[in-house]
Amino acid sequence: MxxxxxxxxxxxxxxxxxxxxxxxxxxxxxxxxxxxxxxxxxxxxxxxxxxxxxxxxxxxxxxxxxxxxxxxxxxxxxxxxxxxxxxxxxxxxxxxxxxxxxxxxxxxxxxxxxxxxxxxxxxxxxxxxxxxxxxxxxxxxxxxxxxxKHFFLKLAGPSTARHGIETIFRVTDGSSGKPMSGATVDKYVSDSDGNVKITFAKGGWHTLKAEHNDSIRSNTILVQVH
CATH class of the missing domain: 2.170.130.30 (Ferric Hydroxamate Uptake Protein; Chain A, domain 1)
Structure with a gap:
């Protein structure tokens, strides 16, 4: 028992x-x-x-x-x-x-x-x-x-970059994976493939986020520029 x-x-x-x-x-x-x-x-x-x-x-x-x-x-x-x-x-x-x-x-x-x-x-x-x-x-x-809103932006790209060297990031609709053109990342705009080509003018940490007027803004990417 x-x-x-x-x-x-x-x-x-x-x-x-x-x-x-x-x-x-x-x-x-x-x-x-x-x-x-x-x-x-x-x-x-x-x-x-x-x-x-x-x-x-x-x-x-x-x-x-x-x-x-x-x-x-x-x-x-x-x-x-x-x-x-x-x-x-x-x-x-x-x-x-x-x-x-x-x-x-x-x-x-x-x-x-x-x-x-x-x-x-x-x-x-x-x-x-x-x-x-x-x-x-x-x-x-x-x-x-x-x-x-029509889209929910997703930003992808490297976490490190070289000063003065072009670096490519990509903006898509997170729900469908569709590339997003016309989205703004910093002062740069994505092309028809969703690509954003950024040349960082100075080193240090940079915060990137994609935005578009008919979309919810994207996740943040922190980039360390050397």
Missing amino acids: QISFIFLIISSILTLTLCADPGTTVNVRIEGKTNTIFESNVFTRGHNVTTVSGGTHHCDGTNLNSHPTAGPTATSALDDASKHGHFTWDGTFSTTYDDFFITRIGSDAQTATQFWGILANYNYTKTGGCQTRVQKNDQVLFAFDAFN
Whole structure:
């Protein structure tokens, strides 16, 4: 009897360990109305989230029975990013969808025609942010006025360059991989293949980001110029 009891305790401990949310690290990028509010890697676990408008609710992937066990989610990553980035956000809570609807990040609040969208790896999430589980190294994007934009820019290129030597970067639509022409990176403009040819006039660290008037601005590339 005693052995069976001990075995039961050990089994329970193992079950709890296996079911515990280990958390993961994802890249969170928040593109606001006129600037990038936050862009960095964030470690997140599913947890209770509190907003002024929505109150406190669980946000761990089990929302609306989307997943059988708790884990990190898109909105839990946003909540953790807000702590690292020292910005606030708000959202209402729907009991029907068992999820938050994001209404404001930083100072950028939704309007009657402009709303916040959530994308994972450049694709719109199919469920709410507390239902959407995220995995290691996922690219999680929160974009203001997302539904009125046609493209979500992605910038690729080297992290080092030579002073005075032309270096090529490439701008694409992250969702489709389509090359983006006419996008601006610094003072340079991408060609029909999405290529941007940049000659750095001075050494040091340079921050690059692609923009286009009908698109959500791109990720950042830090380039060290020698």
